[in-house]
Amino acid sequence: xSSRRVVVTGIGLVTxxxxxxxxxxxxxxxxKCGIRRLTAFDPSGFESQIGGEIDSLxxxxxxxxxxxxxxxxxxxxxxxAVAAAYEAVxxxxxxxxxxxxxxxxxxxxxxxxxxxxxxxxxxxxxADLTELAGALATAVDESGRFSIRKWGSEGxxxxxxxxxxxxxxxxxxxxxxxxxxxxxxxxxxxxxxASSHLAIGEAFRTIARGAADVCICGGAExxxxxxxxxxxxxxxxxxxxxxxxxxxxCRPFDVDRNGIVISEGGGLLILEELEHARRRGARxxxxxxxxxxxxxxxxxxxxxxxxAGIALAIRKALDDANLKPDEIELVGAFGxxxxxxxxxxxxxxxxxxxxxxxxxxxxxIKGAIGNNGAGSGAIDLGIAALCISQGIVPPALNADRVDPxxxxxxxxxxxxxxxxxxxxxxxxxxxxxxxxxxxxxxMEA
Amino acid sequence: xSRRRVVVTGIGWVTxxxxxxxxxxxxxxxxxxxxxxxxxxxxxxxxxxFSAEVRGFELGKxxxxxxxxxxxxxxNSRFAxxxxxxxxxxxxxxxxxxxxxxxxxxxxxGGEGPIDFDHFVAAAVAxxxxxxxxxxxxxxxxxxxxxxxxxxxxxxxxEQDPNMAAGHIACQFNAQGPTFNTLTACAxxxxxxxxxxxxxxxxxxxxxxxxxTHSMLHPFxxxxxxxxTALSTRNDDYQTASRPFDQTRDGFVxxxxxxxLILEEYEHARRRGARxxxxxxxxxxxxDAFRITDIHETGRGGIAAMRLALEDAGLKPGDIHxxxxxxxxxxxxxxxxxxxxxxxxxxxxxxxxxxxxKSMMGxxxxxxxxxxxxxxxxxxxxxxxxxxxxxRQPDPNCQLDYVPNQARKAKVVNTLSNSFGFGGQNDTxxxxxxxxxx
Numbered sequence: 001x002s003s004r005r006v007v008v009t010g011i012g013l014v015t016x017x018x019x020x021x022x023x024x025x026x027x028x029x030x031x032k033c034g035i036r037r038l039t040a041f042d043p044s045g046f047e048s049q050i051g052g053e054i055d056s057l058x059x060x061x062x063x064x065x066x067x068x069x070x071x072x073x074x075x076x077x078x079x080x081a082v083a084a085a086y087e088a089v090x091x092x093x094x095x096x097x098x099x100x101x102x103x104x105x106x107x108x109x110x111x112x113x114x115x116x117x118x119x120x121x122x123x124x125x126x127a128d129l130t131e132l133a134g135a136l137a138t139a140v141d142e143s144g145r146f147s148i149r150k151w152g153s154e155g156x157x158x159x160x161x162x163x164x165x166x167x168x169x170x171x172x173x174x175x176x177x178x179x180x181x182x183x184x185x186x187x188x189x190x191x192x193x194a195s196s197h198l199a200i201g202e203a204f205r206t207i208a209r210g211a212a213d214v215c216i217c218g219g220a221e222x223x224x225x226x227x228x229x230x231x232x233x234x235x236x237x238x239x240x241x242x243x244x245x246x247x248x249x250c251r252p253f254d255v256d257r258n259g260i261v262i263s264e265g266g267g268l269l270i271l272e273e274l275e276h277a278r279r280r281g282a283r284x285x286x287x288x289x290x291x292x293x294x295x296x297x298x299x300x301x302x303x304x305x306x307x308a309g310i311a312l313a314i315r316k317a318l319d320d321a322n323l324k325p326d327e328i329e330l331v332g333a334f335g336x337x338x339x340x341x342x343x344x345x346x347x348x349x350x351x352x353x354x355x356x357x358x359x360x361x362x363x364x365i366k367g368a369i370g371n372n373g374a375g376s377g378a379i380d381l382g383i384a385a386l387c388i389s390q391g392i393v394p395p396a397l398n399a400d401r402v403d404p405x406x407x408x409x410x411x412x413x414x415x416x417x418x419x420x421x422x423x424x425x426x427x428x429x430x431x432x433x434x435x436x437x438x439x440x441x442x443m444e445a
Numbered sequence: 446x447s448r449r450r451v452v453v454t455g456i457g458w459v460t461x462x463x464x465x466x467x468x469x470x471x472x473x474x475x476x477x478x479x480x481x482x483x484x485x486x487x488x489x490x491x492x493x494x495f496s497a498e499v500r501g502f503e504l505g506k507x508x509x510x511x512x513x514x515x516x517x518x519x520x521n522s523r524f525a526x527x528x529x530x531x532x533x534x535x536x537x538x539x540x541x542x543x544x545x546x547x548x549x550x551x552x553x554x555g556g557e558g559p560i561d562f563d564h565f566v567a568a569a570v571a572x573x574x575x576x577x578x579x580x581x582x583x584x585x586x587x588x589x590x591x592x593x594x595x596x597x598x599x600x601x602x603x604e605q606d607p608n609m610a611a612g613h614i615a616c617q618f619n620a621q622g623p624t625f626n627t628l629t630a631c632a633x634x635x636x637x638x639x640x641x642x643x644x645x646x647x648x649x650x651x652x653x654x655x656x657x658t659h660s661m662l663h664p665f666x667x668x669x670x671x672x673x674t675a676l677s678t679r680n681d682d683y684q685t686a687s688r689p690f691d692q693t694r695d696g697f698v699x700x701x702x703x704x705x706l707i708l709e710e711y712e713h714a715r716r717r718g719a720r721x722x723x724x725x726x727x728x729x730x731x732x733d734a735f736r737i738t739d740i741h742e743t744g745r746g747g748i749a750a751m752r753l754a755l756e757d758a759g760l761k762p763g764d765i766h767x768x769x770x771x772x773x774x775x776x777x778x779x780x781x782x783x784x785x786x787x788x789x790x791x792x793x794x795x796x797x798x799x800x801x802x803k804s805m806m807g808x809x810x811x812x813x814x815x816x817x818x819x820x821x822x823x824x825x826x827x828x829x830x831x832x833x834x835x836x837r838q839p840d841p842n843c844q845l846d847y848v849p850n851q852a853r854k855a856k857v858v859n860t861l862s863n864s865f866g867f868g869g870q871n872d873t874x875x876x877x878x879x880x881x882x883x
Contacts, residue, residue: 042587044587045587045589045591070737073737114731117732124607127665129572130584132569133570133572133573133589134582134583137575140570146570148490149489149490150490151490151664151668152487152491153490153491156491156668156672159668159672160672161673161674162673162737163669164669164670164672165673165738165868168628168867169557169607170867173870174732174737174869174870177732178735178736178737178869181734183731183732183745184731184732185730186629186731186734186869187636187640187730187870188627188628188629189627190555190608190626190628191611191625192606198625202625205644205647205649209643211730211753226586226589226593230594230602231602231603234597234599234602235599235603236599293622293624293649294547294622294623295551295611295612295620295622295623295624296615296616297615297619297620297621298616299616300609300612300616301603309621316623316649431612432606432608432612432626433608433611433612433615434608434624434625
């Protein structure tokens with residue numbers, strides 16, 4: 001079967017260690033950490049008081065002037081997606097409506113709007129608690145209790161008419177498609193931390209079958225708000241031992257790991273049909289060569305003890321790429337830092353890669369940036385693509401003593417120079433059971 | 446070029462008109478309305494006091510003792526589990542030992558679970574410091590946390606994630622294949638089924654449990670839509686409030702429920718002797734890329750989605766016998782959808798009949814497209830079109846044949862179903878009679 005080939009031509013990353021692909025990449029190579037005591041709200045009442053925060057996201061830098069007003073109805077997750085889309089489009093040398101209207105490039109566009117799609121992973125976007133609590137407080141009756149009748153008749157009028165639209169998950173892709181005039185298929189995948197991989201996998205298929213030539217794809221999420229942190233606390237997923245040393249908190253695959261660290265961020269990649277990229281002389285980071293996905297069936301909220309679903313997703317992705325396990329030279333792991341999840345993932349990777357599983361270098365970046373939810377996978381993939389194109393693997397932070405039970409060769413301490421022909425990147429939802437893997441392949445000159 | 450064909454081999458739904466496929470179908474053909482005053486919470490002072498609720502729902506009726514395993518599931522996930530169980534049995538897959546579970550996938554347009562309202566509100570109100578911020582008030586995160594840890598439950602928070610319905614279904618049916626959940630608002634389940642069709646065509650799976658599930662019938666859902674002024678406020682005449690394409694329409698009616706279809710590769714279905722309801726022949730998907738609040742006035746996104754679906758199906762506009770409209774009953778949607786249909790199919794003289802079952806069961810949001818595709822499948826089976834009820838006053842801006850008020854016998858071989866999401870996602874599916882000549 002002859003299928004159209006799909007390549008990565010742009011990477012846009014927005015993370016606590018930097019905004020823009022180059023600054024994130026350099027920060028990782030330098031071993032910088034973006035985890036600190038939270039400043040977005042007073043965290044003192046929470047068990048975990050740390051996270052990855054993005055300091056300066058100035059929205060006027062990412063949209064045309066005519067769209068500035070719309071940035072007022074963007075939840076943080078949406079802001080991150082819009083910023084990442086700008087970075088990705090610019091990195092790819094695409095001339096879209098946004099860049100043309102901003103006067104950064106000369107028109108006409110170099111991609112047909114009806115052939116430009118978007119597949120963006122999103123989380124369960126938290127309502128702005130301050131805004132909502134303020135409105136709810138106006139519906140307290142004389143007895144001091146919240147009255148739903150008072151809420152219906154007057155309290156809810158304290159919310160802006162567009163309130164709902166700040167939090168619909170599809171608004172990430174809605175704003176991105178409007179800003180860049182992307183009229184081809186636009187989808188929103190909501191499968192927790194697996195969302196980005198599934199969205200990128202779908203974009204890969206969409207381009208391969210001919211329904212689009214270029215897709216802006218990946219994901220974004222912010223868990224940096226009281227409700228986001230509370231959910232993770234209730235689910236007992238957070239490390240609570242590191243409030244005084246946040247930079248050591250997230251420890252993927254380390255023997256001392258004991259939970260995740262919340263964060264915010266996202267990544268959007270530009271996937272493009274190979275000939276389309278060649279015709280416009282685009283730089284190609286790597287090829288997307290395989291996609292596989294699976295679901296756990298033993299539980300919808302606990303990791304599989306042997307990582308069976310993760311192994312199945314990797315095997316499917318390898319089959320799709322027509323590669324054998326021993327041809328994989330880098331694994332981009334999800335590496336959450338959660339005790340059981342990391343063990344499950346490591347076992348799944350080793351099961352899928354057979355003898356190579358414990359030897360192949362493993363990239364793990366959560367120690368530096370924390371858990372970006374639905375945005376995590378796209379950041380992981382963007383970095384994996386850079387590893388292939390640059391021939392360097394940045395070191396994992398805090399993987400000081402890799403857990404022998406995990407048994408992975410995590411790149412730590414120093415960057416590793418390596419020629420990587422094929423890499424596989426994995427992701428899974430912390431709950432829900434979805435797993436996905438993508439194979440990236442180096443372009444031969 | 447021969448591509449793998451995708452057929453529907455099982456259907457199941459939980460709707461405001463009931464859950465049995467045949468009973469609900471008969472109610473739709475009789476033109477019954479499911480719209481009643483809202484009972485799930487006290488909506489008596491909201492601008493809209495009515496809705497189309499799923500009533501008397503018990504998961505145990507479908508799952509028997511297995512219902513216990515899913516006792517923590519949200520209302521969304523429970524609807525989906527029930528509808529999937531019906532569809533799975535209907536497809537003859539219950540007890541089938543020859544399935545390869547790694548080739549059974551899931552693709553849902555599943556909504557987020559309802560917020561744990563009373564507890565959430567108690568914590569929010571307790572955390573509000575009226576004196577702060579110069580008397581304007583502010584959230585005291587410390588006070589909020591103290592209350593929230595006592596009010597909120599881990600399990601109910603976890604179950605709100607929109608991917609949980611898929612997780613429950615995967616465990617219930619041992620579906621280990623590719624699993625996606627999309628949440629493109631009102632277009633979600635149509636997009637889910639379209640993408641699922643492509644997964645099967647591509648060879649990523651042989652069977653996919655697809656469709657949608659959603660309940661926004663909770664105080665924040667109603668708040669959100671009322672603030673957007675998207676809902677009908679005809680509180681004194683709620684049974685006729687959902688008036689798609691009628692000149693006096695004033696918004697949609699919020700419904701809830703789930704529709705699940707078993708999509709299966711044609712040869713796979715044939716080999717196991719499955720009954721085939723219809724074939725999914727075409728899918729088109731576009732984005733308006735216009736505004737988050739408005740549809741592009743020319744209907745360009747909907748036009749493109751319908752054209753792409755026709756092209757994908759290898760059909761001409763004249764081949765379509767019935768259109769299941771998005772038809773929400775909002776001023777804007779119905780006008781622009783009519784314009785878009787007319788642009789693709791011509792005016793009343795040449796366009797096929799169009800109807801909206803939202804007139805009867807309200808708008809199931811993410812699940813709407815799935816229950817509407819099931820009605821297309823049944824229209825093909827029984828050669829009859831469901832009506833658009835509450836249609837009294839023709840609108841000069843909506844000039845098509847909307848099958849007003851009465852079901853109609855008709856030749857139905859090829860059907861087309863539209864779903865358009867808030868924010869600009871447009872999705873069209875074409876379901877046709879399988880292996881039947883036009």
